[in-house]
Amino acid sequence: MKNALILAGLLVITSLAVFGQGYPTQPADALVFPVGVAGTVYEDMELGVRGGTITIANIEDPKGWNDMTAHETSTTYFTQRQHRGLVNLDHISGAIVPDLAKSWEISDDSLVITFHLREGLKWSDGEPITADDVVFTYNDLLLNLDVDTNGRDGQLLPDDTYPVCEKVDTYTVKFTMSVIFRPALNSLSFSILPKHKLAQYVHKLNPEVPVGTFNEAWTLDTPLTELVGNGPYIVTDYQPNVSVTMTRNPYYYGYDPAGTQLPYYDTHISAIVTNQDVSMLKFRNGETDVYALRPEDIAILLPEGASKGFHVLITDQPGYGTTWFLINQDVGLAEGVDNEKREVYRNVKFREAMAHCIDKETMIQNVLNGLGGPQWSPVSVPSPFYAGRDYYGGPITENNAVIFEYDPAKAAGLLDEIGVIDADGDGYRDLPSGAPLAMEINTNDNTTRVASCLILVDDWQAVGLNVTFQVVDFNTLVDRLFGSSGDLIYLGLTGGDEPNSGANVYNSCGSLHAYRYSACDEPDEIDTRVDELLGIGANTFDLDEAFAAYVEYQQLLSAQLGYIYTVVQSFQYAYYDYVGNAFKASPTSTPGGNNGLLMELCFDKRLL
Amino acid sequence: MLTYILRRTLYMLPLLLVVSLISFTLIKIMPGDYLTSARLNPQVTEETLQAQIERFGLDRSFIVQYGLWLKNIIRYGDFGTSFDTKMPVYRALFLGNKLQWTVFIAFSTLVLSYLFAIPIGIYSATHQYKPSDHIVTFLGFLGLSIPNFFFALVLLWILVVIFKVGDHGLTVGGVMDLHFYGEAMSWSKFTNILWHLWPVWVVIGTSNMAGLIRLMRGNLLDTLSLPYVKTARAKGLTERVVIYKHAVRNAVNPLVTILGLTLPGLVSGSVVVAIVLNLPTVGRSYFAALQRQDEPVIMAGLLFFSLFLLIGNVLADFLLAWVDPRIRYD
Numbered sequence: 029m030k031n032a033l034i035l036a037g038l039l040v041i042t043s044l045a046v047f048g049q050g051y052p053t054q055p056a057d058a059l060v061f062p063v064g065v066a067g068t069v070y071e072d073m074e075l076g077v078r079g080g081t082i083t084i085a086n087i088e089d090p091k092g093w094n095d096m097t098a099h100e101t102s103t104t105y106f107t108q109r110q111h112r113g114l115v116n117l118d119h120i121s122g123a124i125v126p127d128l129a130k131s132w133e134i135s136d137d138s139l140v141i142t143f144h145l146r147e148g149l150k151w152s153d154g155e156p157i158t159a160d161d162v163v164f165t166y167n168d169l170l171l172n173l174d175v176d177t178n179g180r181d182g183q184l185l186p187d188d189t190y191p192v193c194e195k196v197d198t199y200t201v202k203f204t205m206s207v208i209f210r211p212a213l214n215s216l217s218f219s220i221l222p223k224h225k226l227a228q229y230v231h232k233l234n235p236e237v238p239v240g241t242f243n244e245a246w247t248l249d250t251p252l253t254e255l256v257g258n259g260p261y262i263v264t265d266y267q268p269n270v271s272v273t274m275t276r277n278p279y280y281y282g283y284d285p286a287g288t289q290l291p292y293y294d295t296h297i298s299a300i301v302t303n304q305d306v307s308m309l310k311f312r313n314g315e316t317d318v319y320a321l322r323p324e325d326i327a328i329l330l331p332e333g334a335s336k337g338f339h340v341l342i343t344d345q346p347g348y349g350t351t352w353f354l355i356n357q358d359v360g361l362a363e364g365v366d367n368e369k370r371e372v373y374r375n376v377k378f379r380e381a382m383a384h385c386i387d388k389e390t391m392i393q394n395v396l397n398g399l400g401g402p403q404w405s406p407v408s409v410p411s412p413f414y415a416g417r418d419y420y421g422g423p424i425t426e427n428n429a430v431i432f433e434y435d436p437a438k439a440a441g442l443l444d445e446i447g448v449i450d451a452d453g454d455g456y457r458d459l460p461s462g463a464p465l466a467m468e469i470n471t472n473d474n475t476t477r478v479a480s481c482l483i484l485v486d487d488w489q490a491v492g493l494n495v496t497f498q499v500v501d502f503n504t505l506v507d508r509l510f511g512s513s514g515d516l517i518y519l520g521l522t523g524g525d526e527p528n529s530g531a532n533v534y535n536s537c538g539s540l541h542a543y544r545y546s547a548c549d550e551p552d553e554i555d556t557r558v559d560e561l562l563g564i565g566a567n568t569f570d571l572d573e574a575f576a577a578y579v580e581y582q583q584l585l586s587a588q589l590g591y592i593y594t595v596v597q598s599f600q601y602a603y604y605d606y607v608g609n610a611f612k613a614s615p616t617s618t619p620g621g622n623n624g625l626l627m628e629l630c631f632d633k634r635l636l
Numbered sequence: 637m638l639t640y641i642l643r644r645t646l647y648m649l650p651l652l653l654v655v656s657l658i659s660f661t662l663i664k665i666m667p668g669d670y671l672t673s674a675r676l677n678p679q680v681t682e683e684t685l686q687a688q689i690e691r692f693g694l695d696r697s698f699i700v701q702y703g704l705w706l707k708n709i710i711r712y713g714d715f716g717t718s719f720d721t722k723m724p725v726y727r728a729l730f731l732g733n734k735l736q737w738t739v740f741i742a743f744s745t746l747v748l749s750y751l752f753a754i755p756i757g758i759y760s761a762t763h764q765y766k767p768s769d770h771i772v773t774f775l776g777f778l779g780l781s782i783p784n785f786f787f788a789l790v791l792l793w794i795l796v797v798i799f800k801v802g803d804h805g806l807t808v809g810g811v812m813d814l815h816f817y818g819e820a821m822s823w824s825k826f827t828n829i830l831w832h833l834w835p836v837w838v839v840i841g842t843s844n845m846a847g848l849i850r851l852m853r854g855n856l857l858d859t860l861s862l863p864y865v866k867t868a869r870a871k872g873l874t875e876r877v878v879i880y881k882h883a884v885r886n887a888v889n890p891l892v893t894i895l896g897l898t899l900p901g902l903v904s905g906s907v908v909v910a911i912v913l914n915l916p917t918v919g920r921s922y923f924a925a926l927q928r929q930d931e932p933v934i935m936a937g938l939l940f941f942s943l944f945l946l947i948g949n950v951l952a953d954f955l956l957a958w959v960d961p962r963i964r965y966d
Contacts, residue, residue, distance in 0.1 A: 091720050091722075099674065173687070240691075247723045269914070270916050297814060301914060306789070306913075309808065313807065502673075
């Protein structure tokens with residue numbers, strides 16, 4: 029730790045030389061986090077002091093420093109600490125909150141959103157941040173087809189157009205939409221990039237550079253002094269396969285109520301540790317300050333915490349991810365085979381029988397070491413739209429999704445009812461025609477998924493279903509997911525607060541509507557209604573109306589059993605006691621998580 | 637000798653061509669491609685995926701892709717750009733000091749394992765079936781049979797949990813403490829590097845050494861039973877001269893020959909150890925490329941490892957000529 033402090037000191041001196049001195053006084057338009065303010069979600073947090081270094085472990089090297097072309101979290105972990113957007117999702121409160129924009133207005137027809145930027149702010153190199161940077165980022169990068177970015181898809185409106193971005197004045201921009209689309213506000217949280225540094229790489233602004241030059245801008249071999257941002261930290265050192273060091277941005281506009289500029293930590297080091305076991309050892313050795321643990325780590329870390337001075341936070345809150353299996357209702361369709369099997373798979377009673385065989389309690393105990401819960405709805409549990417709430421953003425009170433309790437007898441009854449019985453006396457149920465019904469469930473080489481599949485197979489076999497299990501390579505699994513040759517597939521997807529972000533999964537023509545792609549051409553009543561509800565939920569700024577639509581959406585999908593949800597791991601986190609405010613860690617907000625807000629508010633208590 | 641090396645290098649070219657073709661074929665046979673995981677992202681549309689497929693040239697036929705790859709190397713010396721990092725592949729593989737650390741770790745481990753293996757092998761052979769031979773043999777088998785990654789993990793666990801090195805401010809894994817990177821060499825940096833490297837040498841070195849000890853022991857035992865050794869003894873030479881001057885010099889030849897295979901083995905075979913021990917090596921970048929199916933980097937990595945094979949073989953030839961005067965390359 030002494031070495032880390034020396035390093036921090038050196039980096040601060042270096043960074044002052046590179047960045048400049050920062051704001052002489054707190055800007056009038058600073059973003060103030062209500063730390064310790066009663067009545068806010070930050071009220072139980074402490075005011076901290078600046079200084080020190082926080083070290084965490086990241087599993088992979090970043091792939092570059094360009095937020096626009098970043099495709100995965102190992103990169104956005106750094107770029108989104110370096111760049112902030114107009115708005116941000118406050119993962120502590122779950123609300124869309126002002127960031128670079130101090131406020132916004134939505135026009136009466138809900139088609140125009142006008143953002144007012146904070147005035148007098150600067151990039152980390154001292155250049156002013158203005159509306160030109162926002163317009164550049166949106167029009168010249170995000171919507172520029174030469175730029176290789178996944179962010180463009182997030183801007184797409186339901187009528188396949190994009191919001192039109194225009195500068196109103198130096199500190200005002202407006203986005204005009206052709207249709208009402210509430211999730212657009214979430215999408216407008218994209219990171220704003222500095223025009224004065226990056227315009228030179230964009231062919232449409234600088235024809236001297238070839239098309240696509242921007243995609244190769246700010247790669248890992250770019251001199252780090254070139255990087256300029258508006259976020260709390262700027263990358264100042266990168267040792268491939270070893271570590272990334274970020275140093276505070278002297279022009280970051282976040283402050284606490286006492287007028288202390290954030291972030292509290294001067295330096296944030298990410299050690300690249302690919303192996304999770306080693307990552308845990310490094311935490312136990314005091315090399316990292318926080319650690320997102322696995323269920324199997326609990327038994328080791330809990331007894332050690334008191335003597336080593338760290339705390340293990342165990343919650344019953346799950347994260348955004350979802351875990352499911354699907355029954356391929358288009359099996360053999362492309363090949364023109366397995367017609368009867370397909371008919372059985374398409375029978376909702378068959379899927380109900382399969383769902384009644386899921387012993388979620390055993391899965392939670394045996395696979396997640398008791399640290400998890402059942403999942404029923406396609407919407408992530410932390411989402412304010414989760415059907416288990418009574419109203420938008422309310423506490424989780426009951427489960428409104430359709431639940432299929434573990435009931436093998438009921439499953440057997442349903443199978444008998446649809447004629448899936450053991451016709452030849454071999455101990456396995458057959459198709460109604462008497463032909464054997466053999467199924468295979470596949471997953472990839474993931475210990476949690478493999479263990480879950482083994483429990484499922486046991487329970488299905490107990491009711492006479494001939495299901496076997498095979499682990500396949502991840503890419504093979506994805507190929508099967510998109511093809512029609514697979515039977516049953518066990519996988520997981522990322523989730524989020526806004527159900528519409530999963531439109532690609534549940535819309536009948538979505539590219540991830542993997543349980544029945546044919547629904548695009550032959551939608552049934554439920555498919556049609558789900559498509560409608562996705563639209564209703566997104567096309568209103570009235571959150572109660574959106575909530576009502578999404579509750580019905582969740583009820584329909586959980587009853588339809590396209591993706592059949594299983595269990596979800598709850599959140600556990602370990603941190604050394606000297607990391608102030610780390611207790612506020614939650615599945616949606618961790619000091620080491622991809623959202624940087626909590627990291628900005630963590631501090632070193634030893635400096636108090 | 638120079639002609640020989642030149643000839644060997646030229647022979648390597650068609651071999652590299654065949655290696656590259658086989659590698660390219662294997663990569664293409666593998667299910668999925670670089671964009672497979674993007675297909676599972678609910679927020680990525682089909683249009684974006686299609687644009688990326690075209691950008692990376694993944695929509696072209698296998699032959700066209702291979703032909704273009706080869707043409708760019710021959711005409712422009714361009715080995716391609718990493719899909720993942722958007723950097724030229726050599727930067728993606730060697731960024732930072734990865735090449736230097738790879739070469740240093742491979743060579744230092746090689747030297748250390750030979751330095752230890754040869755005397756231990758000689759000792760073991762000259763003390764055949766004695767308790768000390770059994771102990772060395774047992775340790776040899778142990779070294780051969782413990783998977784390196786597991787050994788590495790156990791070693792780190794012992795340091796952290798049993799010896800509690802963290803309480804003394806010592807870190808584990810990597811090649812030095814984070815704050816020493818970028819600093820000029822000093823005594824404290826040097827000792828810190830040694831502290832971090834000894835587990836590397838132990839883990840990679842012992843498994844390599846185990847095989848070498850067995851080989852040295854077996855060769856020396858064979859040699860010791862040859863008539864010329866009996867003649868030497870009959871001439872009244874001391875046992876020391878018989879063993880070290882006559883027997884060992886012949887017994888050591890196969891060890892020198894397999895040095896050519898050992899060197900690339902140390903580079904590519906220690907990938908998993910590099911992951912566990914957090915070593916900044918080329919193998920780790922190569923492994924990451926394999927996982928993400930970053931084809932240009934995989935191809936460049938394979939050529940790099942083939943190059944190491946060539947270097948290893950040439951090195952072995954040099955050493956063989958040095959230890960055995962009968963061998964000449966003209």
